[in-house]
Amino acid sequence: MSVDAARLRAVAAAAPVPDTEGLALDQACGRVLAGSVAAASALPPFDTSAMDGYAMRLPDLTGAGPWQLTVALQIAAGTTAAHALAPGNAARILTGAPIPAGADAVVMQEHVTRSGDRITLTRRPRPGQNIRRRGEDVASGAQALPPGVALTPPRLALLAGCGLPRVTVRRRVRVAILSTGTELAEPGRPLAPGHIHNSNRVLLRSTLARLAWTETTDLGILPDNPHAIRATIRQAALAHDVIISSGGVSVGERDHILDVLRAEAAELEVLKIAIRPGKPLTVGRLGATLYFGLPGNPYAAAITFAQIARPALRKIAGLTEDPDSWLPGIAGFTYHRRMARREYVPVTWSRRDAVGRPVLDRLGQGASASLSPIAAAMGIAVIPPELATVHPGQPLRVEVLAE
Numbered sequence: 001m002s003v004d005a006a007r008l009r010a011v012a013a014a015a016p017v018p019d020t021e022g023l024a025l026d027q028a029c030g031r032v033l034a035g036s037v038a039a040a041s042a043l044p045p046f047d048t049s050a051m052d053g054y055a056m057r058l059p060d061l062t063g064a065g066p067w068q069l070t071v072a073l074q075i076a077a078g079t080t081a082a083h084a085l086a087p088g089n090a091a092r093i094l095t096g097a098p099i100p101a102g103a104d105a106v107v108m109q110e111h112v113t114r115s116g117d118r119i120t121l122t123r124r125p126r127p128g129q130n131i132r133r134r135g136e137d138v139a140s141g142a143q144a145l146p147p148g149v150a151l152t153p154p155r156l157a158l159l160a161g162c163g164l165p166r167v168t169v170r171r172r173v174r175v176a177i178l179s180t181g182t183e184l185a186e187p188g189r190p191l192a193p194g195h196i197h198n199s200n201r202v203l204l205r206s207t208l209a210r211l212a213w214t215e216t217t218d219l220g221i222l223p224d225n226p227h228a229i230r231a232t233i234r235q236a237a238l239a240h241d242v243i244i245s246s247g248g249v250s251v252g253e254r255d256h257i258l259d260v261l262r263a264e265a266a267e268l269e270v271l272k273i274a275i276r277p278g279k280p281l282t283v284g285r286l287g288a289t290l291y292f293g294l295p296g297n298p299y300a301a302a303i304t305f306a307q308i309a310r311p312a313l314r315k316i317a318g319l320t321e322d323p324d325s326w327l328p329g330i331a332g333f334t335y336h337r338r339m340a341r342r343e344y345v346p347v348t349w350s351r352r353d354a355v356g357r358p359v360l361d362r363l364g365q366g367a368s369a370s371l372s373p374i375a376a377a378m379g380i381a382v383i384p385p386e387l388a389t390v391h392p393g394q395p396l397r398v399e400v401l402a403e
């Protein structure tokens, strides 16, 4: 199965959580907007000056100029004019102050000369110059944000500007994670012979912690015991939208995940993807719970999570936007490949070509058990299955790793 087909299958098996909750704006960063939001007030709420300067009536500026006007009103932000602007008069006005009735342009103070209560200007302003109209950003009652968007800081600022103190978001996606492997020990514990420290637990926990629309239950390490794994998975499925395990999806006699899923009558959606690393990724459905059996090798776990699990999790969260954060890059390396799988290669770069594309240096030897290449990488280059050899200059798509 191709990577794209596997991703589509996983996404098709995912359904958005129906429940919602109301949150104060400062609790809602990163959460997913449940419905469309209408502005409670217009933004800006009134016609407002964009500059410190003078508001005036354009019909007063007859002939070729220069023109003289009398400053007869003072309007600061947070106040309103006592009366309309009379013919022949100008208003001293500060940025953010309401435009007085009768005025139809603001000239910045640098463009007039002032002497006592008289100003002189030599250039005729455009109608509406330096006036921000009521509702020009968002009209009152208009849609401020559509459903299904993640609430970024600018989007929260927009809601605040439209007078909304709270927002309705989808509840968080409940994710259970577990690390399978009799050989696993938590870092800080001494290693018994044949044991290895658990990398995937913190990899998955910290990856999920960055997704504000998830909440994680960490089920810890499970030894390669099919009964214990089955009991844990069955229990976890009752209270979680998603279960993510690592390890035990390959073909050895200690690899139990597939057998356990079959025993639980899971609907298997994805098996054997043409991906490197991560070919043995297993995706299934246990009732309403989506199961991702990531491979045990940490780089394979990271890639399969990002490529297959995360898009499905985003759909469960109710997100409707697709992140599109890749860059066009070009290879600065030669790589002879043997496999017809889409390959994800950790890369770094220190220079760009004439049109600004990063010139990529490949990190590591492609081992899916290695962590130092991905730890040093600035991005992941995607090598298409059909490309037998990557030559320097080969255009490659690069998925940039967030800081």
Ligand SMILES: Nc1nc2c(c(=O)[nH]1)N[C@H]1C(S)=C(S)[C@@H](COP(=O)(O)OP(=O)(O)OC[C@H]3O[C@@H](n4cnc5c(N)ncnc54)[C@H](O)[C@@H]3O)O[C@H]1N2
Residues within 6 Å of the ligand: 179, 180, 181, 183, 184, 196, 197, 198, 199, 200, 201, 246, 247, 248, 249, 250, 251, 252, 255, 277, 278, 279, 280, 294, 295, 296, 297, 298, 300, 368, 369
């Ligand atoms: N005969 C075959 N053997 C293997 C195949 C195959 O097709 N035929 N596929 C290989 C590929 S590709 C991968 S990837 C791995 C995936 O294996 P599993 O998902 O079953 O993972 P394990 O066997 O449990 O572990 C693999 C490797 O990763 C280490 N590991 C596991 N969990 C962790 C963890 N939480 N933190 C750090 N390291 C972990 C484990 O000790 C193993 O070294 O299978 C190949 N084999």
Ligand code: MOO
Residues within 6 Å of the ligand: 275, 276, 277, 278, 279, 280, 295, 297, 300, 367, 368, 369
């Ligand atoms: O798919 Mo495995 O992850 O290549 O090592």
